[in-house]
Amino acid sequence: MNILFCDNPFDNKPTVETDYEVEFISAKQNGFTTQLFSYESLTKDKDAEYATRRIKHSNTLQKIIYRGWMLKPNQYTLLYNTLLTKNFQLINSPTEYQNCHYLPDSYKFISAYTPKTTWLTVENAQVNYDEVFKNIAIFGNSPLIVKDFVKSQKHYWDTACFIPSATEKNNVISVVQKFVALQNTDLNEGLVFREFIELNDLTTHSKSGMPLKQEYRLFFLNKQLLNCYNYWEEGEYSTDEHPPLDLFMGIAKNIESNFFSMDIAKTNQGKWVVIELGDGQVAGLPDKGDPLEFYELIRQHC
Ligand SMILES: Nc1ncnc2c1ncn2[C@@H]1O[C@H](COP(=O)(O)OP(=O)(O)O)[C@@H](O)[C@H]1O
Ligand SMILES: [Mg+2]
Structure with a gap:
């Protein structure tokens, strides 16, 4: 299995984008083959051939998971099609990507459980x-x-x-x-x-003053729950309380995507809701999440 990262645009040598360095190392340590492409060439120059020039054609069709900055659906489609000519297939088709990237596309899967x-x-x-x-x-x-x-x-x-x-x-x-x-x-x-629904208070953000609520980020790979992370780095999450994961695993079964995140929250009425979905390839690992363990979980579930 391959993991695709963005390269570092400030380095002439093929190195990974610095913000993803820890994930890149964690992927390698878990035995994944890592690949690099130029996010700038893809998104600014719209030159997918050049962006993926370092990825060699594979003799057999191989699966690849992208981990990096968000892509617009048309950029993702371009990347998807170009990688396919090299015999690499991103884990989500362009439709599957858009299903979790755009809230209007997600809504049909979560409408009973979201505002x-x-x-x-x-x-x-x-x-x-x-x-x-x-x-x-x-x-x-x-x-x-x-x-x-x-x-x-x-x-x-x-x-x-x-x-x-x-x-x-x-x-x-x-x-x-x-x-x-x-x-x-x-x-x-x-x-x-x-x-707007009242969510359970956690604290307020130390820089922006935004109210922080009792929220969690779940990742699902091939319809299986990888992990449940506390969403915010700040604030005290109770260690006695666990979100009703069975409920969200049930919802996840019907979501047409092979890798996605699901942000969930508890309302101040004690009800659990979905806030939003995200494509798993462009959803950030919460700050307190352990990247080594994250890639180990990906390895176990792919
Ligand atoms: N319908 C809602 N009612 C109350 N709070 C909400 C609602 N939707 C989002 N929020 C709060 O606003 C934050 C940002 O909303 P979100 O949809 O996750 O935007 P973003 O895509 O920018 O993360 C959430 O983390 C949550 O705390
Ligand atoms: Mg959000």
Whole structure:
């Protein structure tokens, strides 16, 4: 089995991107073959041939797992197809990648277990607010959170993420405007609005002041749970309390992806919910997660 990492764009020699060095070493120590490609050549120059020039053609079809920065679905597709010409097949097809990368694509798999969600596409950062208000009318005057198809601006919680009431139009516009401005050219596809639910408190983020909640990140490989990690590095997680993993393993069975993350949380009513899914190849290992153990688990489940 192969693991694909981004190379270090500041080094002429083929070395791994520094942020993934520990994962790269951990993968090697677990017996994986590591491969490198240029993220910059793929995403900026759109030159997948050049980006993958160091990967030699394989005589037999081999599976490969990417671990690195997020890719837009069209970039992932380009990488997927180019690797296939060299006889390497990424663990998720482009459709499987998008299933967990874009919340609107994930929603069908998790709708019974996640806050009510609605979305609209946005072109050239031009938000049609009539469409927004039509879209969010289903929430009445509930509080909401806004994000794009992939990411939020959670560290700007009060100004660009949390909307106290869906009916306070000026406030909705101000939060959405700030969110769109912060996303800038990185806005992924459009806007997603979600009903805000009170999650169990953990602490507040020491730098941004964002409220940190009782959240966990699960990884699933080939429909099997790899591990459950505390999501936040800060805050005291009770060691007596464990999330109901059977519930989430059941949900995972129907998710059309071979490798994904599932972020879960406990509400202040004691209910457990899914916050979002992510493709396992671009989901970060939480800070307290042990990379050596992570790759050992991947090895055992692939
Ligand atoms: N519907 C919601 N209700 C309450 N809190 C939420 C809701 N959705 C997200 N959050 C909180 O906001 C944080 C960021 O949201 P998330 O969807 O995970 O965005 P990102 O993709 O940027 O991580 C979550 O970790 C969670 O604490
Ligand atoms: Mg998140």
